[in-house]
Each structure stands twice: as C-alpha cells, then as structure tokens.
Amino acid sequence: MADGKVIPVKVALRCRPLVPKEIEESCGECLQFFPDMQQIIIGSDKAFTYDFVYGPQTLQRDVYETSVKQLVKGIFNGYNATVLAYGQTGSGKTFTMGGGYGMSHPDADQELVGVIPRVIADIFEGINKRADEFDFIVKVSYMEVFDDEELCSLLDLIVLQIYKEDLLDLLVPVSKREDGCVQIREEGNGGIKVQGLTERQVVSAEGLLRCLEEGSNSRTTGSTAMNASSSRSHAIFTIHVERCTCSLLIVFFRQDLCKAKFHLVDLAGSERAKRTQAEGTRFKEGVNINRGLLALGNVISALGDDGGKRPHIPYRDSKLTRLLQDSLGGNSHTVMIACVSPADTNMEETLGTLRYADRARKIKNKPVVNRDPQAAEIVRLKQVVQGLQVQLAQSGKGDFSTGSEERLKALQEENERLTLNLQAAINESALNLERAIAKEMAFENLKQKVEKLKEKFNFHSISHLDETYVKPENDGMETESETVDSEPNSDIPHAKIHPEEIYKEMETFFGDIDTSGEGVMLSGKEEGEEGGVPHSDQHNVMMERRAELNRDLADLNGRLENAEAYRKQLMQSSESWDSIKLKYEDNIKNLEMNIEKLQEEKGQLHKELHNKTNSAASKIAETRRQKLQQLEAQIGDMRSKIKEQSKMLKMKQQKEEQVCKLSQEIQLMKQQRVKMYKQLKEDNANFQKWRQAKNKEVMQLKAKERKHQAEMAKMERQSERQQTVLRRKAEEAAAANRRLKEALGRQKQAHDERNRKQETNEASGIGNRVRKLLSHDLDVAVSVEEVKRHKQRFLVDRKELTQHLQELRSQLDEALGPGASKRRTLNDSSSKDVESKEVEELRLEIKRYESDIELRTAQISDLQQKLLDVDQDEKTKTRFNSLHTMTEAKCGLRFLLNQAVEAKVGMIEKQNAETGEKTNFEDLEKEIEKMREEIHEERRTHSQELQALRREQEQETIALLESLKNTSAEVDQAPNDVLRKRVESQEAEI
Numbered sequence: 001m002a003d004g005k006v007i008p009v010k011v012a013l014r015c016r017p018l019v020p021k022e023i024e025e026s027c028g029e030c031l032q033f034f035p036d037m038q039q040i041i042i043g044s045d046k047a048f049t050y051d052f053v054y055g056p057q058t059l060q061r062d063v064y065e066t067s068v069k070q071l072v073k074g075i076f077n078g079y080n081a082t083v084l085a086y087g088q089t090g091s092g093k094t095f096t097m098g099g100g101y102g103m104s105h106p107d108a109d110q111e112l113v114g115v116i117p118r119v120i121a122d123i124f125e126g127i128n129k130r131a132d133e134f135d136f137i138v139k140v141s142y143m144e145v146f147d148d149e150e151l152c153s154l155l156d157l158i159v160l161q162i163y164k165e166d167l168l169d170l171l172v173p174v175s176k177r178e179d180g181c182v183q184i185r186e187e188g189n190g191g192i193k194v195q196g197l198t199e200r201q202v203v204s205a206e207g208l209l210r211c212l213e214e215g216s217n218s219r220t221t222g223s224t225a226m227n228a229s230s231s232r233s234h235a236i237f238t239i240h241v242e243r244c245t246c247s248l249l250i251v252f253f254r255q256d257l258c259k260a261k262f263h264l265v266d267l268a269g270s271e272r273a274k275r276t277q278a279e280g281t282r283f284k285e286g287v288n289i290n291r292g293l294l295a296l297g298n299v300i301s302a303l304g305d306d307g308g309k310r311p312h313i314p315y316r317d318s319k320l321t322r323l324l325q326d327s328l329g330g331n332s333h334t335v336m337i338a339c340v341s342p343a344d345t346n347m348e349e350t351l352g353t354l355r356y357a358d359r360a361r362k363i364k365n366k367p368v369v370n371r372d373p374q375a376a377e378i379v380r381l382k383q384v385v386q387g388l389q390v391q392l393a394q395s396g397k398g399d400f401s402t403g404s405e406e407r408l409k410a411l412q413e414e415n416e417r418l419t420l421n422l423q424a425a426i427n428e429s430a431l432n433l434e435r436a437i438a439k440e441m442a443f444e445n446l447k448q449k450v451e452k453l454k455e456k457f458n459f460h461s462i463s464h465l466d467e468t469y470v471k472p473e474n475d476g477m478e479t480e481s482e483t484v485d486s487e488p489n490s491d492i493p494h495a496k497i498h499p500e501e502i503y504k505e506m507e508t509f510f511g512d513i514d515t516s517g518e519g520v521m522l523s524g525k526e527e528g529e530e531g532g533v534p535h536s537d538q539h540n541v542m543m544e545r546r547a548e549l550n551r552d553l554a555d556l557n558g559r560l561e562n563a564e565a566y567r568k569q570l571m572q573s574s575e576s577w578d579s580i581k582l583k584y585e586d587n588i589k590n591l592e593m594n595i596e597k598l599q600e601e602k603g604q605l606h607k608e609l610h611n612k613t614n615s616a617a618s619k620i621a622e623t624r625r626q627k628l629q630q631l632e633a634q635i636g637d638m639r640s641k642i643k644e645q646s647k648m649l650k651m652k653q654q655k656e657e658q659v660c661k662l663s664q665e666i667q668l669m670k671q672q673r674v675k676m677y678k679q680l681k682e683d684n685a686n687f688q689k690w691r692q693a694k695n696k697e698v699m700q701l702k703a704k705e706r707k708h709q710a711e712m713a714k715m716e717r718q719s720e721r722q723q724t725v726l727r728r729k730a731e732e733a734a735a736a737n738r739r740l741k742e743a744l745g746r747q748k749q750a751h752d753e754r755n756r757k758q759e760t761n762e763a764s765g766i767g768n769r770v771r772k773l774l775s776h777d778l779d780v781a782v783s784v785e786e787v788k789r790h791k792q793r794f795l796v797d798r799k800e801l802t803q804h805l806q807e808l809r810s811q812l813d814e815a816l817g818p819g820a821s822k823r824r825t826l827n828d829s830s831s832k833d834v835e836s837k838e839v840e841e842l843r844l845e846i847k848r849y850e851s852d853i854e855l856r857t858a859q860i861s862d863l864q865q866k867l868l869d870v871d872q873d874e875k876t877k878t879r880f881n882s883l884h885t886m887t888e889a890k891c892g893l894r895f896l897l898n899q900a901v902e903a904k905v906g907m908i909e910k911q912n913a914e915t916g917e918k919t920n921f922e923d924l925e926k927e928i929e930k931m932r933e934e935i936h937e938e939r940r941t942h943s944q945e946l947q948a949l950r951r952e953q954e955q956e957t958i959a960l961l962e963s964l965k966n967t968s969a970e971v972d973q974a975p976n977d978v979l980r981k982r983v984e985s986q987e988a989e990i
C-alpha cells in the first residue's frame, strides 16, 4: 500500500440465494455467474465486471478473505478503510456485514459470521502480533444515520425524539440521548469528525463485539413486504485504531503516531416504496432512505463520471455523504459490497445496483497514512475550494407523459373491469331465467301426474303421500284389533285386502313425481330409482323384514281361516251328535229296561223248568229254554249296542274337547295376529321414518352435488376468463414489445438523420427536427413504460398463480393423505389406480398452473431482456444532450407542452367517457336488480302454488283414506256379503 497513490474503490458484487418467499412465488433467476471470472450477466447478454463477484453459494469466509481482509492490514499502517454494503432491501447487506445477526455470541454459527465480526477478530489478532513493537489504542463508535430533518415534523412525538437527531449514537442508551448532541464537524486536515459521538475504548475482541451487539440491538428496524427485519437507517460502525511505539520520546514527537479508522457501513435498502408496500411511517422512512442514497449516488456519479475531476462533489447534500466523504474519493481504502437478489422480480432493482456499483468502480481514492492531521486538513480544504469553484445546475425531470399514460391505463383497466362485471351480471340473469322456466315445467309435469292419478283411482284428488302408504294397513290392523274378540269371523275378509298393490301403484306414481318435480318429498320412492333412496343394506333388510311380516300375516290369516272352518264343521257335527246322543241314551235306557225284563223272564223260566218233570212239561220247558236262549242273545245284542253307543258318546266328548282346544288355538292365533299387525305398523312407521331420513339425505346429497357442480362450473368459467385475460395480457405485451421495437427504430433513424444534418450544417427545419427527435424519444419512453407495466402485471400474475398452485398442492396432499407430497412428486402408477376423480382433476389443474407459471416466467424474461436492451436509464441521461441551442430547447419545450396538453385533454375525454360508461353500467345494474326481484317474485308465487296444490292433494288423500277406513269398519261390524263385496270391489278398483 503506497502512500498517496490513487487507488480505485474496489467493488464486490454479492448475490444471495433465492429466499423461501421468492421460491414460493416461483421466481426465476436473472443473473448468470461464471467460475473464476469476475463478471456477471443480467438477462441474456448484459454483462458487468467487478473486482470480486460472489455467486449465491459463496461462503461468508470467502467474501471476507478475498475482499476485506487486506484492509485490516492497512489499518495497522495508518490507512483508513471502509467497507460499504449497498443494495436493495432484503438483498443481504446486513447478512454480509454481520451486524444484525447476533454473531458476537459464542454459540453463533461461525460459517455465517459476517464481515464486521471477522474484522474485529483480525484487528485484535494483528494487535497481538504487533504487541512487541507497538502499543495500540482501540476505540469504537457506532452511529445510525437519518438524512431528512424535515421528516421529524411529520412523525409522532416518540419517533420525533429519535429521528430529530439525524445522527444517532447507538452506544448511548435511548433514555440518555440528547437532542443535537451528535454533530458533524470538519477537521482541519479535511477529515470528518463527529462531535459528541461516543468513542468507547475497548481492549479485547469480545468487548468490541459487545459494543457491536449493543448498538445493533438499538438500530431501527421494521418489517416490509420484502424483508421481515429490514434496517430502516444507515449504520456506521467505526473502529478507531491508534498506533504508537512504546518509546515515550517518539510518542512525544508524534513521529510514529498514526490513527486509522475502519468504517463498516450497512446502508439502508435502496428500495422503491411501491415494491416494499411501505405505508405511513415506513413510507416516509423509505423516501428518506432513498434521499440519502440518492445523494450518495450523486456523489458516486460525480466522483466516477470524469475520473473524479469534477470540481464539485455534492458531499454536503446529506449527512451520509458527509460522513463517507473520506471513504469515497478521499483518504481511505474502500470496498463496496453491492448486494443483489437473483430473483427476476427484482431485476430492475438489481440492474440499478449493478449500475451503481459499476459507477462506484470509477471512484478514485487517495489513501494516505494518517500521520499528520494538519496536512490532511490542508488537502481537504483544497478539495473544498476546488469543489466550490464550479457549480452545476441540477435539471429536474418532467414526467407528465408518464402520469397521463398511467391515468389512461387506469381508466382502461377500470373500463375492462366494469365490462366484465356487466357480462357476469347478464349471464347470471339468463341463468336465473332458465331456472325459472325449468321450475315452471316441473310444476306442469307434477300437475299432469296428479291428474293421471285422479283418473286412475277415480279419486277427487290424492295427497299426503306418507299416509297414503301407511293408512290402509293401519286401518286394517286397527279394525282387527278392535273386533277380534267381539267378532271372531270379521277378520277373515280383511286378510283378502291387498294393500301392497295400492302402495305399489302409489309408489310408482310418486316415484315418477319425484323425478319430474324438484323439491317434492316422496315416501313411495324405491331404492335404485333416480332421486330415491339409493340401494343400501339397511333398506334391503327393512324391505325384507316387511315382506316377511306380510307373508307371515297372510299365512296366519290362512291358518286362522282354516281353523275357523274346521271349528265350524266340528260344531255342526257336534249338534247332530247331540240328537244322536239323546237318541242313543233313550235307546240304551230302553235296552237296559228290556234287558231287565228279559232277565226277570229268564229267571222265571228257570224256576218253571226245575218244577216241571213230565213230558208235556218237558216240551214246554224246551220251548222256554229256547226262548231263554233267544232272550240271552237279545240281551247280548243289546249290551253290545250299549257298548257301541257309549263309545260314540266318548267320541263326541273327545270332539267337544277338540273344538274347545281349537277355539283356544284360534284365540291365540288371533292374538298373535294382532301382535303381528302391531309389529307391522311399528315397522312401517320406522320404515317411513327411515325412508324420510334417507330421502332427506339424498336430497341433501343432491343439493351438495348440485352445489359442487355449480362450483365446478363457476371455477371453469373463472378459469376460462382467467385464460382469456392472460391471453389478452400476453397479446398486449407482445404488441407493446412490437411498438417499442418500432419506436426504437424510428428513434434511431431520427438520431441518425439529425447527426447527418448536423454534419452537413443544415440549419433549416430545427423545429421539425427537434419535434421529430423528441416525439420518437417520447414514443420510446411510453413504450418502455408500457413494457414495464406489462412486466409488472406478469409478475403479479405469476405470484397469484404460484399462490394458487401452492393451494392446489396442499389440497392434493390432503386428498392423498399422509406421505402425499412424496407420492405427488413420484406420480407412481400404483397410487394412481386408487386415485379418485378429484385427485385426477387436481393433478390436471396443477399441471396447467405449472405450465402457466413457466409461460409467465418466459414472458417476464423476454420483457426484461427488451428493457435491458433499451437501457432507458442510460438513454434518458443523454436524451437532452441532443438539444444544443436555446432555439432547439424552446422548440422541444413547446413540443412537449403540446403533447402534455393533448394527453391531458385526451385524459379528460376518457374521464367523461368513463363517467358515461359508469352511468350506463349503473342503469344496467338497476335493470338486473329489477329482473332479480321479478324472478324472486315468480319463484315465490310458484312455491306458493305448489304448496297449495300439495295441501289440496293431502286433504283429498285423507278424505279418500277416511272413506276407505269407514267402509272397512262397516264390514267389520256387520259382516255381510254385500258390504264385503263392496270393499272387495273397491280394492279391486284401487
């Protein structure tokens, strides 16, 4: 390091990796790096060269070792050093400098430690190495810089206290800070001294790190859309190193005393308020920060433009530039670390930083060993005198054309939005009309069905569907249970009624109604039919159980009928048996009497036979013996008859017992039947309930399905609209691109022409020429602005698309269940088999979004490339260079004024047209509202009519069922053939 030699400011370009937020937004990378080459390419071909270029993967250590470490060595020899981190907000300045990440902590990740802690460590290492030769005094100061004093009055009281001091001593606790105690003074040697600033002496690296941490903690940070912890001020951490030899004599003569300052500067973000979405205080800070950086930029430009030969360098424009006066173009070895983001969304800012850094490379410093402060003061005064000799007028830039274009664009956008709204409202109204017509048709259908039913059953009307289904059986059952004891035979005819047939009829009918009439609650609908309860195990079980019960009932009724008939028969036979029995009993009595008589006669004959001994007598005896034998035979005969008759009587008794038993059985059967009817009734009620619940469920499912379909349709419409908008935007962007190209061509042609005419010294037609030139410049500027806007819109689009893509991805993960993200990426066929339709749709949608994002990225980089090609920033600077004479300037001004007037008039016209459109739109909206009300009214009347019709149907069905019930009751109470036949005929009719 030679004393007094001109050394340019060294510039290091550091690019951080994409941060998670940028990755989430699908940002692409707009920077290209080449190994071992200190060059960077932005876009496809715009190259910049710096002293050091660090790609996203470069380690903190490498950054320090290659670009900063050497400065530490100079410090021990009395050379000032500065490391300046510049860049857009969130580009990694604080990360690189390492001032705000708690790196002084022993537990901090040493790989992430930034420049400042490394400088501190190296300084103390150097001191220790040189401890034998020299004594060192190390002091530290830490300040925060706000540039705009005006700002103070804008802010609230608490902020005022802090901000009013535009220089903030970070090593003094907030409570002890006093207004205006820190001030910049110029030292005699041209150096800058900050009066009132704490310079804390430290003896170890740890002490120095503590100071860094203490000051960093009281730095003003805030959250912006681009950086959660954004530094809202410039921070200057200065390490003062004083070297002296141990010899007292030398110290006395100050020959070897040298003082060096190491400024470590973390500038606030060079941001655009629009990008950071800063509002209120944040916005004011943003404006403020930029003002400071603008001054710094001006200083850098002034220093860099003519190799620093400009007579005036505007250091005094801001406190920041005053403080950095030494570091830029002065007595310091300076390294500027320009931090950039690789994201294509930040391309403009990155390009700005690259240019800034490029300009900074041209700054020439003249570092000297800080041995003699008086000499340095003289040099500085010389510089000031030189600076004051030349004054440059600052020219302001008008941007009316941009303003009017902006307004025009806004109006066009508003117009588009209104037209879209109108179209949507018209679509909805048409949809409502269609729905109303469909309802009307369904209603007509229903009416026809009711009429058909009326004809079919010859009823007046039919209603109350559920009761229609239940009632006949219920009635039958009630009649049975009421009459079973009083009238044993009355239940038999009921067994012949077949209510199932009626139900079937009804069910078919109402089933039909269900499919035709929306919202009609059906009880007769069977499973498997559209709109009815779908096949389900529960339903099948219930139906089977019902059928089984009905079968059992019919069986029981049959058995009962047989038993009754048998009993009747038995009873009839029992009656005839009674008369036979009586006859038999008489017979038996007679026979017994006869037997007695015959026995007496026999006895007498026996006696006579013993008494008679003669022949005559023996003859008589013989006759009597024969008679006796006859009598005995008669008696035997009679006895066998009596035996037979008693047998018959026994049989009769048995029959009677049988009849009695049968009667009991019949009684039991009847009770069982009542039970079964009750069971059936209960089952029916349950079945009805179940069916109603199921129907409700079905309706809900249907409604859900309809809603889902409507949502899908809406999404499709939305997506279509989105696609159309995207297509339109792409077309517009392409058109803007084309226009820009044409405008550039025209501009080039005009400039060539002008140069040619200047060469040939053509004086005529200045006005025309200037107008032509400016008009082309204007066209180019407008086209550039247009392209920028399109690019901005694409960026927003891509962000939205990415957000939506993330949502879709998480939906897909949810649908796939645990371990989904793996499967999502694997896309394996086995999992595909089991994927539902929904998953498939999601996959398709994701693919669509991914390709849309890719397309957007391509479009963005295309537009960015165009902008880079135009390099408007550079051209604006030279634009007015073409106006050499006052006449030309006047012509140009007149032309620009005319353009402004035209633009303004055009804008007013557009505003008027917009107002007209707005009124039209409002009228249309009113009309739509009116139509909506009409539709609503129609719907209301329709539903009222439907309800009235239902009520009517219900009443008529009730009446019908009542009449059926009465007829059944009559039949039960007075069973005669006529009534029975009537019921049977009614049933047959039904």
Ligand SMILES: Nc1ncnc2c1ncn2[C@@H]1O[C@H](COP(=O)(O)OP(=O)(O)OP(=O)(O)O)[C@@H](O)[C@H]1O
Binding pocket: 015, 016, 017, 019, 056, 087, 088, 089, 090, 091, 092, 093, 094, 095, 096, 227, 229, 230, 231, 232, 267, 268, 269, 270, 339
């Ligand atoms: N080289 C890098 N490697 C990894 N992450 C980085 C790098 N540089 C910056 N980051 C990350 O980027 C984010 C923003 O960085 P940082 O706060 O340093 O930006 P900044 O330029 O100081 O912003 P501001 O001007 O708003 O203060 C931080 O989360 C930081 O961790």
